[in-house]
Ligand SMILES: Nc1nc2c(ncn2[C@@H]2O[C@H](COP(=O)(O)OP(=O)(O)OP(=O)(O)O)[C@@H](O)[C@H]2O)c(=O)[nH]1
């Protein structure tokens with residue numbers, strides 16, 4: 001089983017482009033499963049289920065969703081293996097621009113849209129800077145000139161990444177994306193011992209949790225476990 | 234540039250040698266101000282640990298990335314020589330899924346092709362297929378070859394896909410930039426040599442095309458429909474060296490479309506334009522007729538139609554004059570205006 005992590009700001013088009021990309025996989029006979037991580041609410045599982053694929057979701061509630069992601073990813077991988085999928089995709093909404101869920105040696109895709117403003121690429125931080133592939137959506141709404149300027153801004157914060165435009169509405173570019181993200185020779189059996197690409201600041205997490213006291217002693221991550229048994233996560 | 238050189242030349246010298254690296258420092262939130270005479274090595278010695286933590290700076294990643302960026306940018310400066318220049322379209326399907334019936338359409342350098350058809354018929358879609366160099370992967374399932382071949386993935390993804398310049402029907406601006414900042418950034422992304430000169434030229438041309446002038450300090454989001462269109466036409470015409478130009482409905486913005494087209498069309502290019510305007514339609518050497526998402530026919534413009542075009546143009550002149558007189562508060566009279 002291959003694993004890819006897809007992340008990006010809320011409403012940037014992650015689900016839309018994944019739906020189109022997964023359709024491409026399904027027509028080629030590749031079995032895909034999706035786990036969606038979010039904070040308070042998501043309907044994405046309902047969309048993915050329409051494709052007839054195994055789906056789970058996990059809500060982090062009061063935790064930073066990226067912290068929640070790392071605490072659960074190993075279990076999620078085991079779930080994917082149980083489901084016998086060829087490709088497991090995680091979708092997570094990057095809510096705090098400081099964290100990112102990317103893992104070394106696991107393909108990382110960041111999805112951003114053309115509408116989010118010229119300075120957004122520089123604000124997003126590790127989620128964009130350390131991605132392998134950056135997908136830019138909603139190019140249909142702006143002019144070619146603006147697309148080019150935006151692309152340049154992305155390229156300047158992450159020159160190593162493959163940057164591509166995918167339209168979440170009509171799927172233009174989704175086929176290319178599907179050829180880029182899936183490596184059938186890759187076999188992820190466990191993430192035990194693997195490392196995050198970028199450390200997540202611990203301070204953020206305990207204060208997200210409502211911690212008000214200042215000092216090292218109080219800065220600890222709270223770990224909550226995802227429920228993979230039932231339908232509604 | 235190798236890593237050693239990079240780490241040891243002063244930051245000021247680096248900016249002189251590769252001006253775009255300054256933006257790179259800024260975009261990576263590296264606090265270099267006041268340390269321009271330091272090398273990168275020295276700079277990272279003096280920056281506070283806390284700042285590094287705070288701004289999520291990863292020194293090793295930054296250094297690798299800047300090397301990569303310099304390589305990437307340098308590769309863009311290598312001239313883009315397009316020897317041959319040809320677009321080939323293979324049939325796909327209509328909206329209802331039935332197959333298009335033409336064998337193949339080939340368009341060569343110097344040709345102007347207009348695209349006509351009812352609203353919603355798929356004109357913009359055809360232009361998008363060409364821009365994307367469709368390879369059975371768009372709603373129409375068409376295949377488009379550029380210079381006789383399927384584009385490599387990296388050419389399709391390329392940030393500065395220089396083969397095709399598109400003037401799209403959607404002209405929304407969303408970026409929070411002034412006209413000048415925007416043109417400057419776009420010129421940077423297109424790697425032009427004399428940036429300031431380019432920006433001035435585009436700005437002057439755009440003002441010439443737009444009925445009502447605008448200043449360099451106008452935010453692009455505040456431009457009117459016609460002004461945005463004028464700006465994009467001047468930008469596409471002057472900035473882009475792309476051999477293929479796609480134009481989607483140039484007529485709709487109250488700008489002088491003849492002037493605009495003259496600016497955009499040069500001999501060496503392939504021009505495809507979608508239009509509802511008979512004058513523009515007849516200006517093409519051929520016209521592609523679209524219906525229900527599919528290409529129905531390709532018609533050569535006849536000599537008779539060319540004569541009609543001359544007639545239409547003089548009618549159009551009359552219309553333009555009247556439009557301008559009305560715009561500037563004059564009254565029309567039979568004697569003077571017809
Ligand atoms: N015009 C346009 N709209 C798009 C495109 N891609 C996505 N959208 C729309 O953008 C909205 C958000 O898309 P989603 O795919 O739900 O975004 P998301 O990133 O999955 O959002 P969350 O999971 O809630 O963080 C939807 O209304 C999509 O239809 C695109 O390429 N063009």
Ligand SMILES: Nc1ncnc2c1ncn2[C@@H]1O[C@H](COP(=O)(O)OP(=O)(O)OP(=O)(O)O)[C@@H](O)[C@H]1O
Nearest residue numbers: 326327328352353354355356357358372373526527
């Ligand atoms: N062959 C096709 N198969 C499926 N969908 C198609 C096909 N051709 C066009 N479409 C879709 O039909 C819709 C309308 O097409 P398009 O916008 O290209 O029309 P148009 O001719 O440019 O209209 P207008 O004159 O109003 O600009 C688009 O969503 C487009 O993707």
Ligand SMILES: [Mg+2]
Nearest residue numbers: 014015044091
């Ligand atoms: Mg989603």
Ligand SMILES: [Mg+2]
Nearest residue numbers: 356357402481
């Ligand atoms: Mg159209």
Ligand SMILES: [Zn+2]
Nearest residue numbers: 064066096099
């Ligand atoms: Zn976080």
Ligand SMILES: [Zn+2]
Nearest residue numbers: 064204205208
């Ligand atoms: Zn947190």
